[in-house]
Amino acid sequence: MYDNPPYIGLFSARKAISQTMKMCPRHRNSFVIGVISLVLILGSENVKVVNGGSEYxxxxxxxxxxxxxxFGGVGDGVKSNTKAFRNAIRNLSQHASDGGAQLIVPPGKWLTGPFNLTSHFTLFLHKNAIILASQDESEWPHLPALPSYGRGRDAPAGRFSSLISGTHLTDVVITGDNGKIDGQGAYWWEKFHKKQLNLTRPYMIELMYSDQIQISSLTLLNSPSYFIHPIYSSNIIMQGLTINAPRGSPNTDGIDPDSCRNVRIEDCKIVSGDDCISIKSGWDEYGIKVAMPSEHIVIRRITCNSPDSALIALGSEMSGGISDVRAEDLIAINTESAVRIKTAVGRGGYVKDIFVRRMNLTTMKYVFWMTGSYGSHPDPHYDPKALPKITGINYADVAASDVKYSARLDGISNDPFTNICISNVSIQLNEQRKKLQWNCTNVSGVTRNVTPPTCELLPEKGPLQCPFPTNSLPIESVKLKSCNTKVFF
Structure with a gap:
């Protein structure tokens, strides 16, 4: 606690009353009356502080x-706060049906192992607060494999819990005024590279089977694996995030909606060792069985730096299907590819009705990349007759410079990728340019006003403007409310 705490919650006030019982009667009575009055004021005013606190x-x-x-939290970067977070959230969960509760993480370095959130709840990080993920493996619970994956993504066994988790929740907010969460992932990356892990590494944030989720206005650093992984969830807003992991850090995807619907991702800056954004929906026969697609997804105003991967990846785990993805106003700098489709024989599922416009790309290996032979499988039991359907892929208004390879588009034999549309594209090549700029197999579609000229399988057709939906999705109309932490710092 602070020496002169600017805020006294009901929990602290009750504790203060208890401590005063040791005072002499005269001082004790006057002090208790004062504290009881404060409790009544706080209770009647919902712990509001006039003209105080952080707005969000x-x-x-x-x-x-x-x-x-x-709840006993100590922000010295050394003492574990796992119990403090868990106790705080357990206590605050009692307010779920009475207007909900928010837990404020004040300035400091808050070392912690994993903890679970609750419904109708906000976790708010002060701008000078840093949550540090514990590197003590004994603090990390073990979980079974996800139903739509059948095994851990890193290893055949299960997986470690994510740092911040929740299951079957409603109305959850993780936000701040650019407070930080540092996954301290180097410990896990080293063990992964040395093949010393029998379980899949932790993710930073994972919410499952949940609805009405917001993750915003934070800086996320060095996740052990994926940063944000909502799965089997809906009505999700992720905005104003700065996500950073070094090149070579394995599988440090920025944002991975997985079997999710009604998603809005906007105004984020991502530097990643893997895909900046990756949309997924399960892996081979397990994803086909669960059959939960990712759909109705809006992505806009994203800046990505990922030398070894994509600005946006669709797949490769797409066996439940991916559709109605709308991405616009995207920037990629020193990134392997822009929007990449990854799939394989055995995946089944589909990637369809994908709309991308207004991309500005600099220093790219590929501009357009589609892969039909992304051959990693959870086990040998996948169905070789389960062929993915890739159709209705639309790209418009793309400016790219310092490019090595305009396009590599590889469909699947007897299962071509169809209805590809590419219009208004200007690609400037670098000195390492490939002689064959458009390498196309097992694809079909049309193009218009594209330089360098495209392949024979994508003939020019004019006049043509590749479509982008004119209607709005419901998630786009969700308006955020102005809230207050009710706490002075």
Whole structure:
């Protein structure tokens, strides 16, 4: 706690009353009257502080508030706060049906192992707060494999819990005024490279079977694996995020909606060791069985730096299907490819109705890349007759410079990728340019106003403007409310 705490929650006030019982009667009575009056004021005013606290925007504001230090949190970067986070959230969960609650993480370095969130809840990080992920493996619970994957992504066994998790939740906000979460992933990356892990590495944030999710206004650093992994969830807003992992850090995808619907990703800056954004929906026969697609996804105003991977990947785990993805106003710098489709025989599922426009790309290996032979499988039991359907892929208004390879488009024999549309594209090549700029197999579609000229399988047709939907998705109309932490710092 602070020496002169600017905020006293109901928990702290009750503790203060208890401590005063040791005072002499005269001082004790006057002090208790004062504290009881404060409790009544706080209770009647929902712990509001007039003209105080940090303002933030959220899908819902909260009636109740508490600070992590109220539950024994110590922000010295050394003491574990796992119990403090878990106790705080357990106590605050009682307010779910009474206006919800928010937990404020104040300035400091808060070392912690994994903890689970609750419904109608906000986790708010002060701008000078840093949550540090524990490197003590004993603090990380073990979980079974995800149903749509059948095994851990890294190893055949299960997986470690994510740092911040939740299952079957409603109305969850993780936000701040650019507070930080550092996954301290180097410990896990080294063990992964040395093949010393029998379980899949932790993700930073994973919410499952949940609805109404917001993750915003944070800086996320060095995740052990994926940074943000909503799965089997809906109505998700992710915005104003800065995500950073070094080149070579394995599988440090920035944002991975997986079997999710109604998703909005916007105004994010991502530097990643893997895909900046990757849309997924399960792996081979397991994803086919679960049959939960990713659909109705809006991605806009994203800046990506990923020398070894894509600005946006679709797949390769896409066996439940991916459709109605709308991406626009994208920037990629020193990135392997722009929007990449990854699939294989055995995946089944589909990638269809993909709309991308207004990309500005600099220093790229590929501009357009589609792969039909992305051959990693969870086990040998996949169905070789399960062929993916890739159709309705639309790209418009692309400017690219310092490019090595305009396009590599590889469909599947007897299962071509169809209805590809590419219009208004200008690609400037670098000195390492490939002689064959458009390498196309097992694809079909049309192009218009594209330089360098495309392949014979994508003939020019004019006049042509590749489509982009004119209607809005429901997730785009969700308006955020102005909320307050109700806490002075």
């Amino acid at each position: 925007e959220a899908i819902n504001c909260r009636k109740h508030s508490a600070v992590l230090t109220d």
